[in-house]
Amino acid sequence: MTMPEPENHTPRQEFRFGADDMAVTPPRKPLNTVITNCPPSGIRRFFDIAQQMENVISLGVGEPDYVTPWRIREAGIWSLERGYTTYTSNSGLFPLRQRICSMLRRRYDAHYDPETECLVTVGVSEGLDLALRVVLNPGDEVLVPEPCYVSYIPCIEFAGGVAVPVKTDASDGFRLHADRIEAAITPRTKALLLGSPANPTGATQSREDLSRLVALANRHDFYLLSDEIYDRLTYVGAHTCLGSLPGARERTIVFNGFSKAYAMTGWRIGYICAPEPLTTLMTRVHQYTMLCAPHVSQVAAIEALDNAEPDVEAMVADYDRRRRLFVNGLNEIGLDCYEPKGAFYAFPSIRRSGLSSEEFAERLLMEERVAVVPGTAFGPSGEGHVRCSYATALPQLEQALERMGRFMRRTTECNTDTGVTAGAGR
Amino acid sequence: MREILKVLERDGRATPRQIAAQTGIPEEKVTQLLAEGEASGVIRRYKAVIDWERFGDERVFAFIDVKVTPARGVGFDDVAERIYRYPEVHSVYLVSGTQDLRCVVEGRTIREIADFVAQKLSTIDRVNSTSTHFLLKKYKDDGDIFAESETDHRLMVTP
Numbered sequence: 274m275t276m277p278e279p280e281n282h283t284p285r286q287e288f289r290f291g292a293d294d295m296a297v298t299p300p301r302k303p304l305n306t307v308i309t310n311c312p313p314s315g316i317r318r319f320f321d322i323a324q325q326m327e328n329v330i331s332l333g334v335g336e337p338d339y340v341t342p343w344r345i346r347e348a349g350i351w352s353l354e355r356g357y358t359t360y361t362s363n364s365g366l367f368p369l370r371q372r373i374c375s376m377l378r379r380r381y382d383a384h385y386d387p388e389t390e391c392l393v394t395v396g397v398s399e400g401l402d403l404a405l406r407v408v409l410n411p412g413d414e415v416l417v418p419e420p421c422y423v424s425y426i427p428c429i430e431f432a433g434g435v436a437v438p439v440k441t442d443a444s445d446g447f448r449l450h451a452d453r454i455e456a457a458i459t460p461r462t463k464a465l466l467l468g469s470p471a472n473p474t475g476a477t478q479s480r481e482d483l484s485r486l487v488a489l490a491n492r493h494d495f496y497l498l499s500d501e502i503y504d505r506l507t508y509v510g511a512h513t514c515l516g517s518l519p520g521a522r523e524r525t526i527v528f529n530g531f532s533k534a535y536a537m538t539g540w541r542i543g544y545i546c547a548p549e550p551l552t553t554l555m556t557r558v559h560q561y562t563m564l565c566a567p568h569v570s571q572v573a574a575i576e577a578l579d580n581a582e583p584d585v586e587a588m589v590a591d592y593d594r595r596r597r598l599f600v601n602g603l604n605e606i607g608l609d610c611y612e613p614k615g616a617f618y619a620f621p622s623i624r625r626s627g628l629s630s631e632e633f634a635e636r637l638l639m640e641e642r643v644a645v646v647p648g649t650a651f652g653p654s655g656e657g658h659v660r661c662s663y664a665t666a667l668p669q670l671e672q673a674l675e676r677m678g679r680f681m682r683r684t685t686e687c688n689t690d691t692g693v694t695a696g697a698g699r
Numbered sequence: 700m701r702e703i704l705k706v707l708e709r710d711g712r713a714t715p716r717q718i719a720a721q722t723g724i725p726e727e728k729v730t731q732l733l734a735e736g737e738a739s740g741v742i743r744r745y746k747a748v749i750d751w752e753r754f755g756d757e758r759v760f761a762f763i764d765v766k767v768t769p770a771r772g773v774g775f776d777d778v779a780e781r782i783y784r785y786p787e788v789h790s791v792y793l794v795s796g797t798q799d800l801r802c803v804v805e806g807r808t809i810r811e812i813a814d815f816v817a818q819k820l821s822t823i824d825r826v827n828s829t830s831t832h833f834l835l836k837k838y839k840d841d842g843d844i845f846a847e848s849e850t851d852h853r854l855m856v857t858p
Binding site (some may be wrong): 594 | 722853858
């Protein structure tokens, strides 16, 4: 059977524009200046190089080497089988928010109402973006202890704010000094953004130092944005949830998620806990931009909170063993490293090599096939350091230490030959 | 000590030095605790987990459930002992349920295990019945998965 010709069929070419209308010109209006001025992440370049080499041991990975515990994966699979493939409420599944809030209360004595003070987000990354957009007006300043996670400063700028780095250093384990923070406060200071335990340093902040911070925030009236994604990976002392400190709650936004503790990076699921007025506004942005976090991930997260505690404890115990071995090993080969108390990063000083962070990372990759991330990827105050992730199997860590030791012997010998003394920074 | 045992449970070849590095316990202390653990029998012995099938050896395993009449004074213990003394018997457990003893027996052929059941096991006094299940494929044994491990899908460098 043949299809009848449409009666009013008009040949296509008759719709063509005339040659003048079709003049193609490249767009000339400049794109967003904030974003075009933002440099790409310093991590990117090393990724491109390392990806093309063979036999590389990567200590450059900012995520667990574990696969998500099976019981959590199985819960996700089950949710798909049962057809949980829809949107959820903007704030996230209520049973999940209930569990998050009761876990925070039980673990840290931090009190949030699951109805109005908890928002399930697409990882901490989205949470941070929401918070910054809600807190900042154009030109507002955000204090950021540095070195810091690569996204902090770009996200502040994308939200129209101005990042004001506050230097911390290895000599005292990257402690936050209230006086240094106070010195950076101006009338435009709107917030302080802090990660503890921290990426890239592995540093944790003590309850006392955090309390001083809270006092400062009250005195100078600024918000506290607390990224606590590595809370469960705390090996020395106990983690303090900033929102649980006296005087902190009303001006604090706590970010957390499932990526690190439960090895769920790819599920993109996290949460925000904050007082109602803040949560209401963050939910408003979230409802228009993201709608909701993935349903399957929310179901999996419920299983994580209900039943995966033994898995978390086993992983944390394992990270701790690697931490000890790796940090000792770094110190033995001349990469001086203070004790990182949380996360899964060591941030050793490379001064003895006489190289800059970039040179060190590049040469270590080329000559010994070990990928680390230059400290400068985390801000100028990361110069003189590299970030090494010990979320890597023990035999590989030992092998990496061997290669790095060889590299250090070569570079320090070379320094003596050329008259550069060990320890000379650049 | 628990920390040391956790390391050894995973890697029986870990040296005192490696254990010290992982646990933060001084090396001499580790050596001393290991000696104590060996002496007291907490550490029975060190062995490797071998996938014999991958190596190319064919071995036959069977789970044999045994129904036993218990006796005054000894319960099932004397019968269990008569069974576990055979070197081809890998394990013997007293279990709840319809059967009493669960044994794991190894042989070179099915025939060999059948002979063991017919001639040795069944003929032991107070053994009433046996039920033999031959192992067809080993997926996971004593915590070790005998399949290809999951590949690392992580990118080389991530923030």
